[in-house]
Amino acid sequence: MLEFIQLLKQRYQSILSQLGNDSIKTVYQQRIDQLILAEAFIRKGQLLACSPELPLQLTVVGPTQAGKSSLVNALLNSSAAAVSPLAGYTIHPQGFCNGVKLSQCSGLQRYFGRFQQLPQAQLSKDRHDCYSLTENIADSAYLPPCVLWDTPDFDSIDSANYREGVIRAIALADIIILMISKEKYADQSVWDIMSIVEALRQPTIICLNKLGEGSEALIINSLKEKWRQARNDPFPEVVPLYYQKQAGLPAWPESRQQMLVQLAHKVNPEKHPRTQQDLLQKYWQSWLEPVIAEHEALNNWHALIDQTGKQALEDYQRDYLNHPHHYETFKCALAELLLLLEIPGLANILANTRKILTWPVRQLMKLGRKSLYSADSSHETALLNQIAEHMLIQLADKLMDKAEQGKQGQWWKEFSSLLRSQRQDILQEFSHAAKNYHVSFEQEVEHTAYRLYHKLQEQPVVLNSLRATRVTADAAAIALTLHTGGIGVHDLIIAPALLTVTSLLAESAMGGYMNKVEAELKQQQLGTVKQTLFNDVLRKKLLKLPEQLSHTTYFNISPEQLQAAESQLVEKRHGLRLL
Structure with a gap:
């Protein structure tokens, strides 16, 4: 199946480069993203089969300048993730091992396939087919033993160049942390990506960043409506984040200190095969629409x-x-x-x-x-x-x-x-x-x-x-x-x-x-x-x-x-x- 998904993806990519119709291009690009997600999720299933003791994987995703890297640092209680006010500063998946050793993550290279693992300092702006793994030496009060992934944005002009890395990091996740700001929460790109990953059935939380006084309730109500339009599963818990001037980071609420630890108990790797089947069946007919049309002509x-x-x-x-x-x-x-x-x-x-x-x-x-x-x-x-x-x-x-x-x-x-x-x-x-x-x-x-x-x-x-x-x-x-x-x-x-x-x-x-x-x-x-x-x-x-x-x-x-x-x-x- 993995070989067939890869073949189908390659054919979509080849044909997309020849298309002149913008509406068809949009549809084909969405299907390519879905196929990349399915390919990565199948690879994760193979990884779990070979490495049942694989550490828990948490992935922070969100649009540009939502504060993803800042949240990663806040959760790690360190400055391991590089931050910048510039949009699109992070362009590689970057994993931070919290309470686990790098040796416990050796199977990730097989998962990432053609992506090369490099030290964080060697990640280059000229290459997008690479990722990094770094051990976090600080103690975190908010995270269970896990690999916490900081990811590039998925909505900037340049995001098409590194979009595959984002999708691979999302498919690897046992828990998704959606990081959005009050300026970005309504962007269609956010809900397009959340709609695509619904079939993975990952426990999810929403972190709402850059809040102003009195805006929290209004935005959360709007978030519920957006979620209902994009997905059919229950609305997840929302964690409001307020900027902490002293640390220069968004502050994780003390009342939610054990949230991620508790959420980790809901992760069940044994459900992966069935989830994988549902993912394939959800998109199978739409993926094969042009193939079947060719077969009819044939x-x-x-x-x-x-x-x-x-x-x-x-x-x-x-x-x-x-x-x-x-x-x-x-x-x-x-x-x-x-x-x-x-x-x-x-x-x-x-x-x-x-x-x-x-x-x-x-x-x-x-x-x-x-x-x-x-x-x-x-x-x-x-x-x-x-x-x-x-x-x-x-x-x-x-x-x-x-x-x-x-x-x-x-x-x-x-x-x-x-x-x-x-x-x-x-x-x-x-x-x-x-x-x-x-x-x-x-x-x-x-x-x-x-x-x-x-x-x-x-x-x-x-x-x-x-x-x-x-x-x-x-x-x-x-x-x-x-x-x-x-x-x-x-x-x-x-x-x-x-x-x-x-x-x-x-x-x-x-x-x-x-x-x-x-x-x-x-x-x-x-x-x-x-x-x-x-x-x-x-x-x-x-x-x-x-x-x-x-x-x-x-x-x-x-x-x-x-x-x-x-x-x-x-x-x-x-x-x-x-x-």
Whole structure:
């Protein structure tokens, strides 16, 4: 699941960089934030599984200049967190170990992934993919043993550069401390982030900073309304903070001294797997919306291929297999039968004569060679190539129609361009496969001739009649060849002989058997053409075209990849089974 979430996030980020529509950009950025949160939360689950003794994690979040770093220092009873009046001063997640050793936090590097752990003094403004961990040497009266995280803001102009670090720190938290000021509490950015993290079900408190006399009750009532609009869980406890001039820090109320210690008892790591499942299910459909739209387009593309492929096979049946004049394959079987019917005394004379005959281009076979006929001169291969070309033309027309309909129009338009650019390569491969099919199918033609010959051996009267007819036809051909040099031999040998053979077979007891053999040959031929040409070549090539669409423009996540990911969303008794 983690790998799939990362893949989906990467595709969203790539596509976002290419988008021109601002409204779609906003939606996609929100989904990227959600995916970063889900990725981090899955990593936390892995961390808890490997390090069950991981210290408690508290994270302070809030908008710019809300006083987050000042609150961290107040809770730590130190000046460990650097503070500044400048907006966006903190740009890295900074963890402070209170009552725990750095060695107890070694698993955090695995959690942060590509983020590098650096000493606090080495954090650079030029790098955002890093974080720090520092031991707090002072004694805190407000914190249980934990890691307290100071985080960058999430609402400044530059926050997009370090937003991932904020989200990772939030997903790691066992307790969230929302730090807001009276100037910032109503900002939409605050409630957008609080809405996103609701699915994590982290115990939360709100610290209200920079309060003036008499403003507390009014602001808290407004906070309740904002919370109700953003979230469905109960409104958390609010801690009002008043500025302490002597310390230069907001003062944590003495009445709430044990609040965080008590809240820590509500943290239950065993609930993480179920929470993780709920998080994924909450956003799953919205994340996959564009992916599913591509799959629908892909299914439509498959349907177009099947539709045009079915029509192509029907054209092949009509214009070749069932055409009374164009179907040549069974005639070739009959021509092979004539070879099997040679009279022993004339066999050598006929063989020598065939070596010097000049055959027309439309010959069905070249005598003196085993091959029955040339694939290049076959009407069948020419027709198959025409049908394949017509099929691609039909597909191109349908793609343009789809592009004009609006839904996934850009997908269809670019797909049409891709088909057009590869059309000749597809047709060339099909033509080569058609020739190979034609040559390999000669074995079936021979087999058909042998079936007829063996059946004829059971009919001696018919067999002798055919042999006599063959001698007459060949004798006439030999005489004509002596005078003409073989011009027109095809018409005088093949056509009369085949007509006579066909008539004798049809009128004899072999008639029904011959029709059966011809029908079986056609059926086998149709099946072979369908599989070896239309399925293994055309359909396979066309189905693979979507894989060549740019990953920077489209998600290109296959139905198989999606199905594999969704199979991981299997609820177990104790939570979620992860990849």
